[in-house]
Amino acid sequence: MSVFVFAAKTEDVKEGEILPLILQETRIALTRINGEVRAFGDICTHDDGPLSEGYIEDRCVVCPRHGAKFDLETGKPTFPAVTPIPIYPVTIKGNEIWVGLPETVS
Numbered sequence: 001m002s003v004f005v006f007a008a009k010t011e012d013v014k015e016g017e018i019l020p021l022i023l024q025e026t027r028i029a030l031t032r033i034n035g036e037v038r039a040f041g042d043i044c045t046h047d048d049g050p051l052s053e054g055y056i057e058d059r060c061v062v063c064p065r066h067g068a069k070f071d072l073e074t075g076k077p078t079f080p081a082v083t084p085i086p087i088y089p090v091t092i093k094g095n096e097i098w099v100g101l102p103e104t105v106s
């Protein structure tokens, strides 16, 4: 189950740019690809590089540290990373972007 939380205004997320955020103590990043907003984990699974400091290329985010590319549909990486990053569901309400985070058990 996901809990959707407000993340940003739609006008704050530009095509091909990356917006880093912390939502409920989770580092995520938003981008826009072909007009569609994507939300993904902002920590590279290779060695914790900040993906929001990388760039978007071919529907992927490229890590600024060692160049692993993560598919923003599936989270799957290329070398040297081997573990996918989380991809979060996104819903748009008017001009607001809401991101679905895993429900935490308390």
Ligand code: FES
Pocket (backbone or CB within 6 Å): 044, 045, 046, 047, 048, 049, 063, 064, 065, 066, 067, 068, 080, 081
């Ligand atoms: S920290 Fe991202 S590729 Fe190494």
